[in-house]
Amino acid sequence: MSEYLSVWTLIRASGFLAFYFLTLSLIIGLFSTYSIMKKKKAALLSYHQTSGWYGMLTIIFHIILIWRDQYVPYSLSDLLLPFHANNKPLYSALGTLSFYLFFIVIGSSDFFIKKLGIRKWKKIHLTVIPAWIFMLVHGLAIGTDSSKSWALVIYLTSSSFVILLLFIRIMESIMSKQTPRTKELKR
Template sequence: MNELVSVWTLIRTSGFLAYYFMTLSLVFGLLSSFAIMKKKKTLLISLHKKSSWYGLLTIIFHMILIWQDQYAPYTLAELLLPFRAENEPLFSTFGILSFYLFLLVMASSDFLIKKLGFNRWKKIHLAVIPAWLFMLIHGFAIGTDSSEAWALSIYLISSSIICVLMLIRVIESMMLRQSSGRHNLKS
């Protein structure tokens, strides 16, 4: 098979593509929560949902390719059950846990939000942060391209963007709480 379209190339590409979509989803989700982005919230939420679904479908494609790979095949149990993989059991588990957490967050957001209620849904939705971190660790540790400068740049830049956005979000929340507390004292 041509090297450009080999199963191995597709596995690697789908892994990076899934990471890209899930990172993009996290970026859009964080941006949509900023007070300054209120006018763009509908657009950002739409982009957040679409990129998360593209990411989840790409993760599933990635897993199917790994399952079908002839060079280093994984069984379904190795792909779906933590610590069962013969190849890099710990880092494979990070990928598995990431998949399940993303699936939980998306199912709760798109199918169960009304049954859960906003507060429960929001707590579950925060699982996207460890899901993304597990995905980052999985890709960095087990990815065959992780030592390449371009791959390291992708991980470094995306991690920096997520950290900055999360820091801004935390600061904004603290400022809003502080402002709300002062308002309540005046009342």
């Protein structure tokens, strides 16, 4: 197998690709909640779901590749049980926990939203934030390319963008809650 198609290269590429898709899904999800995006909400929701599923499938591919890798051996239990891996157990566990949280969010969104109801679903959906943070820390701490400048730029840029969008979303939520009170006070 060539150097570019080695298991090692595919593990690294699938990790970054999963990070890309799930970051994209998070960003689109945040955009879709903004009041100025109401007319584009249906299209954004479709992109949000699609990128989320691509991210989930890429994580599964990433896990399978790690399981089959001979250089740093992981058993299936190392990959599926948090804190069970011998190699960097904390950071491996964050990857595993991130996978489970993303799985719960995507599964509940696509298969159980009606059974859960919108309130429960929203609470579950918010776990995407810790899932994304766990994924980020996992990639930074255990990824072999994390010390390279191009990887740091990817992590720093995406983190900054997500933080900015979360801040804007929180501010918009606070302002929308204050607006009705302001109207009542003026009466």
